[in-house]
Amino acid sequence: MSVLFIGNSYTYANDLPNMTRQLAESAGKQLTVGSKTNGGYTFQNHTNDPLTWAAMHQQNWDVVVLQAQSQEPSFPDDQVDTGTVPFAKQLADSVAAINPCSNVMYYMTWGRENGDPQWAPISTFAGMNDRLYNAYMRMADTTESMVAAVGATWKYVRDNYPAIQLYVADGSHPSVAGSYLVACTFYTSLFQAPVTGATYTAGLDPQTVLQLQNAADLVILDSLDHFKLHPIDEPVQAHFTATNNNPDVQFTNTSIREDQVNWEFGDGNTSALENPNHIYAGNGTYIVTLVASNGCASDTISQEVIVQVNALDELAEAGIIFREFNDRFEVQTTTKPIYYEIYSLEGKFIISDKILTYDLQVIMKNQKNGIILLKNEHEIFLRKPFIKS
Structure with missing residues (x-):
């Protein structure tokens, strides 16, 4: 596996x-690694830096890690929405454009030891x-990307x-133990496997190593989907997802990183619509x-859909x-007025x-095919497709 780390001092500290x-x-x-790190760099700085783009083009990376x-990301939402998210998306979209086989993984960082005093909501x-x-999860949602949730571990x-x-004296940057925890989190996130038992210790004592490894396993492996x-x-x-309106079903594609879809509806019909x-x-x-x-890979998923249209005996029970x-159709109601559409x-x-x-209402089939509904103000009694032969 090859991984490119794009970030700043939180990435180059202790040569993460x-x-x-x-x-x-x-x-x-x-694991093969590369990095493009500059102290204090934002996502916007990286989008404007030709060397960042050169690193992304250096090879077909399996994963590109993005750290703000x-x-x-902790600043007020309107500031994040204009100054961070668009550039996070630009970088993520570029990764996919360069190589559709690449994955984007956001490096969720952590709060400072005693918070940041410049704004009350982040002062602890x-x-x-x-x-x-929350900001990193929102960026992942926006860009269909993965998250190495270091802040959670x-x-x-x-x-x-x-x-x-976990901190050095400035209360911000990671100590060796802090960086080791980050590395453990990346291991579990990249391989979706326990890091406990790995023998590399970065010079830490065995008890600390075990505790940090266990933390990464417990937090990440229980929440892979999240x-x-x-x-x-x-x-x-x-x-x-499928919204069943019997007999029509609205299908909504929620796939990740695809640029083409093909549907089979289980009744011999297909579609390439989104x-x-x-x-x-x-x-x-x-x-x-x-x-x-997409141009690199495909994935298949199947789901059961049950279609149940009111039968004639059920209509009769409703007085229809x-x-x-x-x-044509012929419709008569013996209880109260209804509507057709x-x-x-x-x-x-x-x-x-x-x-x-x-x-007795005679409803002519004036078009070749369509759908007829019988309803009142409260419920739909019949929803039926028809084909005029």
């Missing part, structure tokens, strides 16, 4: 990239750490092993399959008589009218 490499190798993993300046460790956590160690000094962590060789992740709406001709259980892909012919198969409204009690 090589510490991570040595930790991985001691656990039997092969240590304070910027807890307040600053929470804002950093850092808090765990502070809460459970307060004797371990931190959007997936196998590095699977950059595309297929996901979708978010298709599909109308099923009859009741049943259908297995819907989505294949999401419904008959379908080749060119006609839509195209694409969902475009065509016509509607009221059906009075005991009136």
